[in-house]
Amino acid sequence: MKIPQATTKRLSLYYRFLQHFANAGKERVSSKELSEAMKIDSATIRRDFSYFGALGRKGYGYDVPYLLRFFRETLDQDVETNVALVGAGNLGSAFLKYNFHKNHNTKIVVAFDNHAPIDGEIISGIPVFHPDRMEELLPNYDVEIAILTVPSRSAQEMADRLAELGIKGIMNFTPVRISVRDDVRVHTIDLSVELQTLIYFIKNDGKIEE
Known part of the structure; x- marks a missing residue:
């Protein structure tokens, strides 16, 4: 079923x-x-x-x-899943500082950001590299899931590159509706849309059936 x-x-x-x-x-x-x-x-x-x-x-x-x-x-909680972060700006940095393995079975193991040096740097214990090295380095980290927090103009390009590298799932935090192959699953979380939805529910409380 x-x-x-x-x-x-x-x-x-x-x-x-x-x-x-x-x-x-x-x-x-x-x-x-x-x-x-x-x-x-x-x-x-x-x-x-x-x-x-x-x-x-x-x-x-x-x-x-x-x-x-x-x-x-059912949720494979005993199996840790490695995650890559693409975009270590304000939102991405928050993910790095939190990291999920403290409370869940997922762990960010590598990140890529345009402002990172080509040789990489360590942020919150996570190696962060320039995206020019993504094809070279990402396969070394046994990653199937990526979090996308890049500027909108870069979202589709980065998604295409991740798909070519074998990424099976992308959590997209950009407002862009990216298109990928059928074997790659994308979950888009548009924070501005979620906020507007919350505001609507607050203003219309009692008028909407959930």
């Missing part, structure tokens, strides 16, 4: 909140408790879980340790 995209986007959230319940000593949790904690309708939670079979029992709820193991395996 094909899992809806909206459901797949919530899987990491389920895993995070189940970790909170486990850390609080909870052995079982109901869809209502998850709903109240996550602010997601309980019917949506039950429907999401139903795509993966019988994860809970009627009258009992969900076994927290079991669900944690299930989602850890």
